[in-house]
Amino acid sequence: MRLFVPSAPPSKSLVHKRPSLLxxxxxxxxxxxxxxxxxxxxxxxxxxxxxxxNGNFYLRTKAEAESGIRGIAYPYxxxxxxxxxxxxxxxxxxxxxxxxxxxxxxxxxMPRRNRAVTPDRIARALIECVLADAPGERIVESxxxxx
Numbered sequence: 001m002r003l004f005v006p007s008a009p010p011s012k013s014l015v016h017k018r019p020s021l022l023x024x025x026x027x028x029x030x031x032x033x034x035x036x037x038x039x040x041x042x043x044x045x046x047x048x049x050x051x052x053x054n055g056n057f058y059l060r061t062k063a064e065a066e067s068g069i070r071g072i073a074y075p076y077x078x079x080x081x082x083x084x085x086x087x088x089x090x091x092x093x094x095x096x097x098x099x100x101x102x103x104x105x106x107x108x109x110m111p112r113r114n115r116a117v118t119p120d121r122i123a124r125a126l127i128e129c130v131l132a133d134a135p136g137e138r139i140v141e142s143x144x145x146x147x
Contacts, residue, residue, distance in 0.1 A: 042076040044126035045069055049083040049113065049142045070137065078129030083142040086116035113143035121145045 051062035066079055084103055089096065103116045125145055129138040 041074060042130040043069060043072070043074040044078045044130050045080070046122055046126065047079050047081045049081050051081060075135045076130050076132075077136075078126050078138045078140065080122050080126050080140045080145065081142055082117040082122050082145055083114050084116040085122070086118045111143075112146045113141060115142070115146055117142060117145045121147070 045065060047066055048059060048062045050059050051066055052059050053063045054060075055063065069077055069079070084096070084099055086100060086103075100116060103110070107115055122145060125140045129140060132138070
């Protein structure tokens with residue numbers, strides 16, 4: 001069995017200079033490059049809470065990536081849809097940092113599905129899903145990623 005989890009997309013500074021690269025980072029990057037990895041039969045994708053063809057540009061690209069993975073027909077694949085990811089980023093993103101502070105303070109009052117999720121929880125959930133002996137699609141929503 002071969003498991004493939006795609007690595008990071010192009011640098012964020014490049015995406016900020018050319019917004020069209022966000023589509024590349026979230027869709028073409030995953031679909032056209034990684035589908036050709038030799039022998040991969042299982043695939044794990046980190047998407048986003050609210051991924052939808054009716055959402056904003058970011059959420060639409062996430063929905064397109066999900067749709068593309070379905071089209072490739074991996075025997076086993078998992079999609080995680082976390083809300084805000086609770087991690088330090090380099091370079092830092094001021095708006096995201098402010099959101100994280102608010103999310104931590106308001107956590108007890110927030111619905112589970114909107115609470116920030118740690119990268120560890122996302123990774124564990126994706127790996128558990130694609131290593132399970134049940135073929136097909138598994139979607140892990142943000143609320144399911146909470147402790």
